Amino acid sequence: MTSGKRLILNCCIVLGVFIAVAGCSPFVENNEIEEISPVTFWYMKEGKKGKISMSTVVPPVGLEKKRLFSTEVDMIKQVGKRFNLNYFNELKNGQLRMVMIEENLADKGILPIINTLLSDPKIGPRLYLIIVKGDFDKYILSELKQSENFDFYLYQTLRHFEKANQGEMSIVNLHQFKNQLYTHFSDPYVPVFRTDGNQFTYEGTGLFRNDKFVKVLTGIDDQTFQLINNNRYLKFLTIPNLSIVIGQARSTVTFDLNQNNTALSMKVSLNAGIEEYTGDKNLQDQSEFSALVHDVESELEKKTADIIKDMQNIRVDPLEVGGEALFPFTKPMSDKAWLKRWENMDVKVDYQLNLRPIVNTQ
CATH class of the missing domain: 3.30.300.210 (Nutrient germinant receptor protein C, domain 3)
Incomplete structure (x- = not known):
């Protein structure tokens, strides 16, 4: 009888070890490199009938020719499933580095977007936030014909100006925006870029009232803002x-x-x-x-x-x-x-x- 109890106990220990190695649950996500594509940016704009249109480029790395993926969703969390049904590799947002939000969508408030990003443990708080004037999807298609690494170059540009701290443009990440948004007597600000479909240029600093985009400071006004507040x-x-x-x-x-x-x-x-x-x-x-x-x-x-x-x-x-x-x-x-x-x-x-x-x- 005692030997039987020991056998059961040993089986439980072995099973526990396997579960511990696999994680908290015996059912784990597939993270094999050959079967995933990390997402580096999302572009969000107004869709039809109150939906959000979301775009990205796949694959961000690899030899396969890059292409634009777009879909309309009611909620951000749906986008992963929509993309995965149309692409042979599973898209992972753990490498998300930039979120571009179209001006019209930002005008109406981005609190749901911010809270969803903050609540996702796979997404780091250091991702850059950008407001975009113009059609960024059109710019993506134009850039893919010239340089398939345009998203990486854009990320490197933002990273450079953040590190250089020269006051030439406002660089804001999710963590900073959250702090400004939820601090009493404080309102957030975000860099604003403009695109005509062929170029993507810095326009100035976008001011928010709570979570709604209300004004952009340009030219010498933006430079003055850098002196009195930002850098x-x-x-x-x-x-x-x-x-x-x-x-x-x-x-x-x-x-x-x-x-x-x-x-x-x-x-x-x-x-x-x-x-x-x-x-x-x-x-x-x-x-x-x-x-x-x-x-x-x-x-x-x-x-x-x-x-x-x-x-x-x-x-x-x-x-x-x-x-x-x-x-x-x-x-x-x-x-x-x-x-x-x-x-x-x-x-x-x-x-x-x-x-x-x-x-x-x-």
């Missing part, structure tokens, strides 16, 4: 009105709210050097050089004040100014109460510029 560094800052390009610009920004949270004083200390100047001032003359510094300060103060006024008008706070209204041992305001104060707040902007002159190295 607080710019490799080059072009000011056409003053015929000047300043470089290696580093800023320090401080916010000071009054006691009633009705007025904001914003001070920006900026250190930069002159990279190019084509105006009519003699920079060797101290008084004319000082006048140029004053002109640049005034121009940046006006641009910054205009940007903040636009943010107040559309009731967004990507600068997280509301965080300055939080004090220990006091009851915090609601988001609604803060936005009411924010849209009516008096804002004063003051720039202090330390401008290095052009150095003659000859």
Whole structure:
């Protein structure tokens, strides 16, 4: 009898070992490399009758000729099954690196998309988020005729600008967007790209009210935003009105709210050097050089004040100014109460510029 119990016990132990090796369940997913195709990006846009149209390219690696896969779904989780029914390898999203969302879809809110991505344990939080103006599917088909690795090159471009941290474009990943979205008195922002079907170019920084895309900052407005909020560094800052390009610009920004949270004083200390100047001032003359510094300060103060006024008008706070209204041992305001104060707040902007002159190295 005892030997019989030992035999049963031994069988259970052996079975347990097999289950442990296979995973928590004896029924595991197929992850053989020869039978899967990792997905590197998704493009999402409005479909018909409230559906979402999703596209990707298969295979992302390998010798097989790449092709565009598109399908319409009610919910994102359906896309894997739809693709797998039309492709001989199983598509896996564990290598998902970029999610491009069409402008019209982003206008209506992307909270369901963000929450679905966050809840999928196979998807890492470091994937890049991009808003796209124009038909990205058309651009994909155009690029596949020229370079089948365009998706890899795009990922490398985003990765480069994220690492370089030069302030030339806003690079935002899922983790950062989630933090901005779920933090009190904060609104997310995302890079915006435009395509005409043949080119894919950076347009600016897209501002969100909660999860809805509401405005894009372009040109010098976008550059100013980099200085006051995102990287607080710019490799080059072009000011056409003053015929000047300043470089290696580093800023320090401080916010000071009054006691009633009705007025904001914003001070920006900026250190930069002159990279190019084509105006009519003699920079060797101290008084004319000082006048140029004053002109640049005034121009940046006006641009910054205009940007903040636009943010107040559309009731967004990507600068997280509301965080300055939080004090220990006091009851915090609601988001609604803060936005009411924010849209009516008096804002004063003051720039202090330390401008290095052009150095003659000859």
